[in-house]
Amino acid sequence: MSQEASPQSLFKAFIDLTFAPSLRLVPVVREFVTKFYEKVFADQDGLARLEVTAHELLENAVKNSTDGATRLKIDYDPVRWILTIRTLNYPTADNLDVLQQNIHDLQASSDADAYYQMVLARSVKAAEGSGLGLARVWAEAGFTIRTEMEGVGGVWVIAESRIRGRAEVAS
Amino acid sequence: MNEQSEVKTGRFVAGLSEESSQLAVRLGGHADLPEVVEAMSSLWMRVHARALDLKAPVVTVDLRPLEFMNSSCFRTFVVWLSHLSQSGEGERYRVRFLSDATRYWQRRGLQALSAFARDVVTVE
Numbered sequence: 001m002s003q004e005a006s007p008q009s010l011f012k013a014f015i016d017l018t019f020a021p022s023l024r025l026v027p028v029v030r031e032f033v034t035k036f037y038e039k040v041f042a043d044q045d046g047l048a049r050l051e052v053t054a055h056e057l058l059e060n061a062v063k064n065s066t067d068g069a070t071r072l073k074i075d076y077d078p079v080r081w082i083l084t085i086r087t088l089n090y091p092t093a094d095n096l097d098v099l100q101q102n103i104h105d106l107q108a109s110s111d112a113d114a115y116y117q118m119v120l121a122r123s124v125k126a127a128e129g130s131g132l133g134l135a136r137v138w139a140e141a142g143f144t145i146r147t148e149m150e151g152v153g154g155v156w157v158i159a160e161s162r163i164r165g166r167a168e169v170a171s
Numbered sequence: 172m173n174e175q176s177e178v179k180t181g182r183f184v185a186g187l188s189e190e191s192s193q194l195a196v197r198l199g200g201h202a203d204l205p206e207v208v209e210a211m212s213s214l215w216m217r218v219h220a221r222a223l224d225l226k227a228p229v230v231t232v233d234l235r236p237l238e239f240m241n242s243s244c245f246r247t248f249v250v251w252l253s254h255l256s257q258s259g260e261g262e263r264y265r266v267r268f269l270s271d272a273t274r275y276w277q278r279r280g281l282q283a284l285s286a287f288a289r290d291v292v293t294v295e
Binding site for chain 1: 201203204205239241242243245246249250253273274275276279280283286287
């Protein structure tokens with residue numbers, strides 16, 4: 001965890017954390033980042049949206065990790081009030097295909113609520129790979145989602161949303 | 172007669188109570204680990220069987236003390252409500268959720284659940 005000064009000398013609230021891919025650690029990390037950003041956000045709903053998004057992205061990353069590590073980066077821009085949450089993992093080719101397909105379907109859908117309902121129905125039959133966590137991040141928590149490839153076989157899942165910050169963070 | 176039982180798994184707790192044909196479940200703590208998913212799946216099967224035994228018209232699920240729920244635990248509601256929606260008239264009851272409107276995930280999650288199973292779900 002570190003604080004970096006932006007070119008405008010504003011403090012940025014920045015977390016970069018790597019941990020062993022254990023589902024038991026996901027709630028610990030979620031609670032840490034939620035506590036941290038409690039000091040940054042003026043918006044309680046925004047904090048709750050961060051909590052859901054961090055948890056779901058982390059859980060996906062942990063479940064699909066093949067290299068013994070899960071990385072989380074959270075970056076908050078206090079000028080534009082943009083929160084970016086990134087997770088990095090190295091999934092199997094099959095799991096990467098499922099992830100890319102779920103994100104493609106989500107991005108192709110113009111109605112987040114309708115997409116969420118479709119995924120809820122799909123999840124009744126398929127617990128794994130249903131995309132319920134990502135649908136929740138998009139429809140429930142209101143984050144956009146995209147991916148970027150990293151090196152050979154690595155994938156960043158990137159969620160972004162606008163959350164109102166406290167004045168003192170940007171002063 | 173008032174009967175009560177409790178399920179406790181790590182930081183998750185569920186209390187089940189019944190009185191005549193009234194059945195109520197109160198969830199608390201954190202629902203965010205794999206063993207909680209298993210506990211919740213078993214709980215809804217037990218609640219469903221008991222609701223049919225009691226011919227309960229409504230099962231009340233109080234989520235207000237529940238601080239967090241992940242999508243895997245949320246899915247256990249989806250499976251239960253999907254099954255209930257598809258049940259015949261004699262095997263159907265309503266599920267009444269009590270929620271804390273200050274908890275964002277409860278507001279948004281229960282909106283989605285009530286749209287998913289609008290014929291059996293009410294949210295207060």
